[in-house]
Amino acid sequence: MPSSFFKWISLAMVAVFLSGCGSLTVLDPQGPVAEQQSDLIWLSIWFMIFIVLVVFVLLTIMLVKYRDRGNNDNYDPTIEGSHKLEFIWTIIPIVIVTILSIPTVMTIYSLEEAPEIEEVDAQQEPLVIHATSANWKWIFSYPEQGIETVNYINIPEDRPILFKLTSADAMASFWVPQLGGQKYAMSGMETELYLAATEVGQYEGRNANFTGEGFAEQRFTVTAQTDEAFDEWVEETQENAPSLSEEEYMHLMVPGHSEEMTFSSTHLEFVNHAYDATYSLEKRAELGYEAHSPHSREGKAFDLPLLTQPIDTDKTYEVELDDE
Amino acid sequence: MPLRWDEFIVTGDPFILVAQISIVLTSIIAVVALTYFKKWKYVWNNWVTTVDHKKIGIMYIACALLMLFRGGVDAMMMRTQLAAPELDFLSGQNYNEIFTTHGTIMIIFMAMPFLIGLMNVVVPLQIGARDLAFPFLNNLSFWTFFFGMALFNISFIIGGSPSAGWTSYFPLASNDFSPGVGQNYYALGIQLSGIGTLATGINFIVTILRMRTKGMSLMKMPMFTWTVFITSLIIVLAFPVLTVALAMMTFDLLFGTHFFTLQGEGLDMLWANLFWIWGHPEVYIVALPAFGIFSEIISTFARKKLFGYNAMVASIVVISGLSFLVWVHHFFTMGNSAAVNSFFSITTMAISVPTGVKIFNWLFTLHKGKIRFTSPMLWSLGFIPNFVVGGVTGVMLAMAAADYQYHNTYFLVSHFHYVLIAATVFSCFAGLIYWYPKMFGHRMNERIGKWVFWIFMIGFNVCFFPQYFLGLDGMPRRIYTYLEGDGWFTLNFISTIGAFMMAAAFALFVYNIYYSWRYEKRDTTGDPWDGRTLEWATSSAIPPHYNFAHQPEVSERDAFWDMKEKGIDLNASTDYEKIHMPNNTWLGPVMAFFMFTASFALVFSWWIPAILSGVAIFVCMIFRSFDYNDGYYVSVEEIEETEKKAKEA
Ligand code: HEM
Numbered sequence: 001m002p003s004s005f006f007k008w009i010s011l012a013m014v015a016v017f018l019s020g021c022g023s024l025t026v027l028d029p030q031g032p033v034a035e036q037q038s039d040l041i042w043l044s045i046w047f048m049i050f051i052v053l054v055v056f057v058l059l060t061i062m063l064v065k066y067r068d069r070g071n072n073d074n075y076d077p078t079i080e081g082s083h084k085l086e087f088i089w090t091i092i093p094i095v096i097v098t099i100l101s102i103p104t105v106m107t108i109y110s111l112e113e114a115p116e117i118e119e120v121d122a123q124q125e126p127l128v129i130h131a132t133s134a135n136w137k138w139i140f141s142y143p144e145q146g147i148e149t150v151n152y153i154n155i156p157e158d159r160p161i162l163f164k165l166t167s168a169d170a171m172a173s174f175w176v177p178q179l180g181g182q183k184y185a186m187s188g189m190e191t192e193l194y195l196a197a198t199e200v201g202q203y204e205g206r207n208a209n210f211t212g213e214g215f216a217e218q219r220f221t222v223t224a225q226t227d228e229a230f231d232e233w234v235e236e237t238q239e240n241a242p243s244l245s246e247e248e249y250m251h252l253m254v255p256g257h258s259e260e261m262t263f264s265s266t267h268l269e270f271v272n273h274a275y276d277a278t279y280s281l282e283k284r285a286e287l288g289y290e291a292h293s294p295h296s297r298e299g300k301a302f303d304l305p306l307l308t309q310p311i312d313t314d315k316t317y318e319v320e321l322d323d324e
Numbered sequence: 325m326p327l328r329w330d331e332f333i334v335t336g337d338p339f340i341l342v343a344q345i346s347i348v349l350t351s352i353i354a355v356v357a358l359t360y361f362k363k364w365k366y367v368w369n370n371w372v373t374t375v376d377h378k379k380i381g382i383m384y385i386a387c388a389l390l391m392l393f394r395g396g397v398d399a400m401m402m403r404t405q406l407a408a409p410e411l412d413f414l415s416g417q418n419y420n421e422i423f424t425t426h427g428t429i430m431i432i433f434m435a436m437p438f439l440i441g442l443m444n445v446v447v448p449l450q451i452g453a454r455d456l457a458f459p460f461l462n463n464l465s466f467w468t469f470f471f472g473m474a475l476f477n478i479s480f481i482i483g484g485s486p487s488a489g490w491t492s493y494f495p496l497a498s499n500d501f502s503p504g505v506g507q508n509y510y511a512l513g514i515q516l517s518g519i520g521t522l523a524t525g526i527n528f529i530v531t532i533l534r535m536r537t538k539g540m541s542l543m544k545m546p547m548f549t550w551t552v553f554i555t556s557l558i559i560v561l562a563f564p565v566l567t568v569a570l571a572m573m574t575f576d577l578l579f580g581t582h583f584f585t586l587q588g589e590g591l592d593m594l595w596a597n598l599f600w601i602w603g604h605p606e607v608y609i610v611a612l613p614a615f616g617i618f619s620e621i622i623s624t625f626a627r628k629k630l631f632g633y634n635a636m637v638a639s640i641v642v643i644s645g646l647s648f649l650v651w652v653h654h655f656f657t658m659g660n661s662a663a664v665n666s667f668f669s670i671t672t673m674a675i676s677v678p679t680g681v682k683i684f685n686w687l688f689t690l691h692k693g694k695i696r697f698t699s700p701m702l703w704s705l706g707f708i709p710n711f712v713v714g715g716v717t718g719v720m721l722a723m724a725a726a727d728y729q730y731h732n733t734y735f736l737v738s739h740f741h742y743v744l745i746a747a748t749v750f751s752c753f754a755g756l757i758y759w760y761p762k763m764f765g766h767r768m769n770e771r772i773g774k775w776v777f778w779i780f781m782i783g784f785n786v787c788f789f790p791q792y793f794l795g796l797d798g799m800p801r802r803i804y805t806y807l808e809g810d811g812w813f814t815l816n817f818i819s820t821i822g823a824f825m826m827a828a829a830f831a832l833f834v835y836n837i838y839y840s841w842r843y844e845k846r847d848t849t850g851d852p853w854d855g856r857t858l859e860w861a862t863s864s865a866i867p868p869h870y871n872f873a874h875q876p877e878v879s880e881r882d883a884f885w886d887m888k889e890k891g892i893d894l895n896a897s898t899d900y901e902k903i904h905m906p907n908n909t910w911l912g913p914v915m916a917f918f919m920f921t922a923s924f925a926l927v928f929s930w931w932i933p934a935i936l937s938g939v940a941i942f943v944c945m946i947f948r949s950f951d952y953n954d955g956y957y958v959s960v961e962e963i964e965e966t967e968k969k970a971k972e973a
Pocket residue numbers: 396399400402403423424426427428430431435488489490491737741744745748749787800801802803823826
């Protein structure tokens with residue numbers, strides 16, 4: 001019997017929805033940006049459950065009441081429509097869409113500005129971090145602090161962070177779900193994204209936009225620390241980490257994964273990909289790296305290099321074939 | 325570049341080897357069988373060169389089913405790979421190629437041809453016409469689609485498939501990051517079939533405007549014909565954008581221009597904009613005809629007129645208009661200004677208004693009806709709750725500030741499968757089963773058909789509903805593997821079980837085709853469902869190539885229902901007149917074949933064969949312009965004989 005099935009499905013859906021949501025990353029925000037988004041999502045979820053229920057109940061009633069029983073006494077084939085009813089179900093969706101549009105637009109505008117942190121009295125200036133995607137790793141520069149990291153970031157809690165996003169090659173998307181929604185990182189341009197964490201902890205971040213072979217593993221961790229711990233880390237890095245030479249940086253332009261790295265200077269001193277779209281291609285060519293069709297013999301022979309620290313600056317990436 | 329066979333044929337992968345062997349074997353079997361049974365001439369005369377819209381429609385549907393199989397196998401492989409964390413079933417590169425071809429094939433070579441096939445079979449019959457306005461063009465359209473499909477599919481075994489996603493975003497899709505011929509296949513395969521689609525759009529617009537039978541005003545047209553008409557308008561407006569974008573892509577790939585690349589100030593976002601200016605309306609190209617099919621079926625099996633016909637027409641017109649104003653919702657996260665994102669958020673949400681109107685009109689078509697739960701009706705009723713789930717999550721996605729969190733995740737994957745499968749796939753099954761007796765002279769078995777529906781529908785929900793939660797839990801789309809620590813195992817595993825249920829249902833559906841062909845009773849009435857529209861008025865189960873011996877005259881909306889009520893028998897009179905019909909054509913398939921060889925040569929940058937094929941296409945065109953043969957007359961005797969046979973059956 002289809003009608004009881006629909007009823008069952010709708011009930012099950014609501015049950016699953018209500019039970020499972022608490023632990024879902026996006027609905028477990030750890031900062032004001034993600035919180036605004038999660039509030040908006042919850043608002044929409046309630047409206048949508050309401051709409052789904054209305055339709056499911058109506059459909060069930062129709063199917064039970066008007067199924068062919070041989071001789072339906074309520075059968076009336078002359079009905080063509082009803083202006084009153086049609087007017088009602090045009091107006092109600094318009095009202096719902098309007099109700100949803102208002103908080104949506106407000107949130108869109110609010111996300112363009114540095115988030116307010118409720119827990120603190122004095123709002124701090126945003127900390128600026130440049131995030132650069134290069135196949136398939138993330139490079140983070142802290143221009144004020146003069147340090148750079150690969151595949152991880154440390155941030156202070158309760159302070160807005162302004163990420164300036166760009167890419168050395170394919171278009172990527174910078175996303176730390178528990179801190180806020182994503183934004184694209186594209187070479188030759190710069191996009192900005194505000195995030196903030198209000199709890200000390202570790203959060204998973206990743207590239208969310210497909211960039212080819214090593215995409216699934218293009219991840220990084222965000223560690224939110226107390227102000228003191230963060231300052232300490234900055235100081236220690238400035239003193240102890242090696243500085244980043246352009247030659248080492250060139251090797252980061254070669255497609256491949258990388259371990260976490262830390263430097264006491266930033267690549268912004270010699271290139272900003274937001275203004276130099278082809279830098280990565282030129283450096284790859286200098287290193288002798290060539291892109292091969294994955295189906296050619298060269299392509300098959302080629303393994304993604306895993307870059308580790310320190311980078312082997314002598315290594316070039318030409319492929320050697322056994323029989324040539 | 326000298327040709328190297330080890331690069332030309334894809335080697336070194338067991339899946340591809342299996343595919344290569346099975347393709348070669350099937351081809352050999354087909355050739356041997358055709359030769360052995362002496363069927364070459366039959367196939368050539370009755371199918372390849374045909375201009376009969378019903379046969380062309382059947383060929384479209386056959387190809388679409390084959391592509392549903394191919395795309396479905398892709399889907400099963402992906403779901404197997406994702407069933408548990410860190411599986412080694414597919415490599416990253418394999419997975420990327422497979423989801424790319426899955427998406428492209430499902431949208432371009434499955435959904436669209438399936439619906440175009442149904443349109444071809446049904447629309448001329450529904451409006452009481454003898455054929456499409458341009459039968460030759462229709463044949464050519466089919467063959468360009470066919471060869472486009474063939475070109476795209478052989479990429480798998482020759483040269484390597486594209487792997488930049490069905491959206492082929494730049495700069496990833498450029499030679500710098502996607503070396504090899506895969507992207508060339510993408511650009512040229514879609515281009516070739518797109519030409520056919522554009523021509524089909526023009527063909528249907530003219531057909532519907534000019535060839536309606538006496539008395540059928542626009543507002544008396546069946547709902548399916550209305551949706552086909554609006555769809556054709558969208559095709560004609562949207563496809564040129566794709567044509568230009570693909571041409572620019574081809575130039576970037578083959579001739580080193582820099583429209584979209586990193587070099588030369590290329591604009592990656594220009595590609596994204598062009599792609600989605602076509603791509604969003606494309607979603608409605610595969611959804612509106614589906615709405616038409618459901619309207620016909622729900623009204624037939626509720627045994628009632630469609631509720632609010634005028635509002636239904638108005639809503640598709642509004643949807644088609646809005647569909648061109650929403651494309652930016654595919655990249656809210658691109659760093660647009662807040663004003664731009666707000667505008668496109670609101671236009672996108674606005675589409676839910678006319679869509680909601682349609683849903684309620686369908687619901688009230690059931691009101692005070694006498695509902696028969698046949699298998700086409702089950703698919704149509706099953707569409708409603710599933711599509712509503714897809715629709716409301718679409719509204720959630722439309723809220724840009726929230727979309728920053730859903731974008732590029734399984735929430736999106738789930739949403740678009742809810743919309744595409746509930747609307748397009750359900751309607752294709754519904755429509756195929758519904759019009760099956762018209763095409764083949766017998767119904768499909770109802771008992772098996774109901775099993776197919778329930779297994780598919782439950783499997784579909786088991787597969788895709790958990791994916792909303794995966795999305796909310798941060799699982800991005802297009803990843804080929806994930807870690808145990810991500811915590812996505814359980815939901816992914818459930819999802820994979822659902823996928824295999826759908827595959828089982830599809831297998832059962834194919835079995836049903838065989839079973840019904842063997843055992844189902846032949847239909848002699850031409851009207852097995854007690855239908856309402858003119859396609860059921862044709863004289864026999866498989867309509868003769870001229871469709872109607874007497875052209876019907878229409879005075880009401882559900883024209884055939886009206887005739888039945890008034891006791892008018894279209895075939896009562898035996899007073900026939902000769903009928904003018906178009907000739908078959910060998911030029912269509914031959915011309916499309918040369919387009920295929922030209923494109924194939926271009927994929928590998930073989931300039932000389934490409935130019936030669938180009939010349940051959942041109943010669944065909946000249947030939948066609950001097951072709952003054954404009955058809956022939958079906959004699960009165962032949963009509964008498966055909967109609968007598970139909971009545972005796
Ligand atoms: C029959 C059951 C189906 C299953 C199990 C299935 C499964 C999948 C999976 C696993 C993906 C890849 C997700 C990812 O890695 O991001 C995918 C993507 C996709 N599917 Fe399906 N699918 C099915 C049917 C369909 C149908 C019928 C259509 C269209 C009419 C369709 C259109 C797409 C598109 C457009 C994509 C996106 C490809 C891309 O990201 O480039 N699918 N599907």
